[in-house]
Amino acid sequence: MGQNKKFAVILSGCGVYDGAEIHEATMTLYAIVKRGSSYQCYAPDVEQAHVVNHLTGEPTSESRNVLVEAARIARGEIEPLSNLDVAEYDAIIFPGGFGVAKNLSNFAFAGDACTVHGEVEKAVQTAVAQKKSIGALCIAPAIIAKVLGNVNVTIGQDKPTAQAIEAMGATHQKTTHGEVVVDEGFKLYTTPCYMLDASIVDIAEGAHNIVKAMLDDM
Amino acid sequence: MGQNKKFAVILSGCGVYDGAEIHEATMTLYAIVKRGSSYQCYAPDVEQAHVVNHLTGEPTSESRNVLVEAARIARGEIEPLSNLDVAEYDAIIFPGGFGVAKNLSNFAFAGDACTVHGEVEKAVQTAVAQKKSIGALCIAPAIIAKVLGNVNVTIGQDKPTAQAIEAMGATHQKTTHGEVVVDEGFKLYTTPCYMLDASIVDIAEGAHNIVKAMLDDM
Numbered sequence: 001m002g003q004n005k006k007f008a009v010i011l012s013g014c015g016v017y018d019g020a021e022i023h024e025a026t027m028t029l030y031a032i033v034k035r036g037s038s039y040q041c042y043a044p045d046v047e048q049a050h051v052v053n054h055l056t057g058e059p060t061s062e063s064r065n066v067l068v069e070a071a072r073i074a075r076g077e078i079e080p081l082s083n084l085d086v087a088e089y090d091a092i093i094f095p096g097g098f099g100v101a102k103n104l105s106n107f108a109f110a111g112d113a114c115t116v117h118g119e120v121e122k123a124v125q126t127a128v129a130q131k132k133s134i135g136a137l138c139i140a141p142a143i144i145a146k147v148l149g150n151v152n153v154t155i156g157q158d159k160p161t162a163q164a165i166e167a168m169g170a171t172h173q174k175t176t177h178g179e180v181v182v183d184e185g186f187k188l189y190t191t192p193c194y195m196l197d198a199s200i201v202d203i204a205e206g207a208h209n210i211v212k213a214m215l216d217d218m
Numbered sequence: 219m220g221q222n223k224k225f226a227v228i229l230s231g232c233g234v235y236d237g238a239e240i241h242e243a244t245m246t247l248y249a250i251v252k253r254g255s256s257y258q259c260y261a262p263d264v265e266q267a268h269v270v271n272h273l274t275g276e277p278t279s280e281s282r283n284v285l286v287e288a289a290r291i292a293r294g295e296i297e298p299l300s301n302l303d304v305a306e307y308d309a310i311i312f313p314g315g316f317g318v319a320k321n322l323s324n325f326a327f328a329g330d331a332c333t334v335h336g337e338v339e340k341a342v343q344t345a346v347a348q349k350k351s352i353g354a355l356c357i358a359p360a361i362i363a364k365v366l367g368n369v370n371v372t373i374g375q376d377k378p379t380a381q382a383i384e385a386m387g388a389t390h391q392k393t394t395h396g397e398v399v400v401d402e403g404f405k406l407y408t409t410p411c412y413m414l415d416a417s418i419v420d421i422a423e424g425a426h427n428i429v430k431a432m433l434d435d436m
Contacts, residue, residue: 015290
């Protein structure tokens with residue numbers, strides 16, 4: 001199994017409803033370090049699509065920056081995604097959360113007709129070109145499908161999302177807690193996490209399983 | 219070892235510099251569920267002392283509410299601390315982060331002359347009166363010391379903080395990563411986490427060790 005590998009972790013804010021899902025992001029960082037590898041966090045330096053009050057679930061009139069909020073998860077140790085040089089890493093990995101579908105893309109609003117942020121698109125395409133591994137948790141496989149098209153992924157069991165993914169040219173595989181779908185051609189690894197009705201222990205398991213699967217193939 | 223125990227997790231916002239430390243909070247929730255117990259999150263419904271841009275480390279002109287921001291960590295499943303009935307729980311536990319020293323108290327600004335938020339003080343005093351267990355990570359032991367006085371705690375090895383804790387009438391024990399100090403009389407458990415220069419694996423270990431120690435004694 002690979003050790004001392006370098007992961008670029010791409011965050012989309014801080015909080016499930018308008019940013020990166022906090023448990024998925026934290027468990028991804030934990031899994032990477034626990035398995036003897038290291039990470040650097042990145043996020044795009046853009047305004048969030050909106051800000052959601054996580055107590056009420058309602059949008060607010062505030063505006064917040066994706067990079068600045070993601071820095072909360074990264075304890076300040078984060079760089080703008082525009083600085084990412086994929087060549088310096090063995091893998092890139094995307095925790096989930098609505099931020100992926102609202103800030104890294106507009107999948108939450110446009111479904112299979114969405115567009116993906118240029119820096120994210122470039123990171124994914126460069127990773128494929130350089131034969132680096134790509135990991136995507138929860139809803140993140142949807143934007144990988146948009147960028148790459150004919151990939152084999154999972155987001156768990158949510159039918160509308162699976163249909164949107166297939167409409168973008170990808171194949172969706174149904175999975176349950178902790179399962180990882182591997183697309184060997186694209187070195188792409190996906191796992192459902194909170195796209196299922198999951199506990200925090202399921203999230204830890206999913207994050208550990210995907211990071212282990214990625215490292216096992218390095 | 220205790221199982222199916224109920225923990226009230228008291229959060230102080232969302233983000234190390236002005237709220238609850240995200241990794242400590244997440245790992246505390248994980249440790250509780252992993253060991254077969256359950257949690258409910260609480261936070262006081264008050265404005266944060268200030269908002270810190272976690273990218274630059276500088277305060278901003280924004281204002282945010284502690285309960286609303288803590289809801290990001292709790293995925294919306296959180297209640298105002300004023301609703302906490304300690305009798306319904308086996309334990310209360312405080313993850314760290316500057317929010318403990320800025321929002322749950324003013325320890326960050328006033329040191330040993332600080333005051334502690336009335337709802338926090340009541341939760342701690344009630345827990346002692348009802349012989350419930352109390353857990354405190356990172357900087358949180360400082361506010362327990364303020365409320366209870368003559369307790370035996372650790373915040374790791376930071377001298378000025380240890381001195382402030384002793385000035386409040388408590389005894390400080392030096393510890394390193396993952397160690398838990400137990401004050402049997404008060405059923406009080408403390409561990410240093412990010413008060414030390416720690417990795418996210420150290421935080422997971424600290425959170426698991428403190429939850430295990432609490433459950434072992436139930």
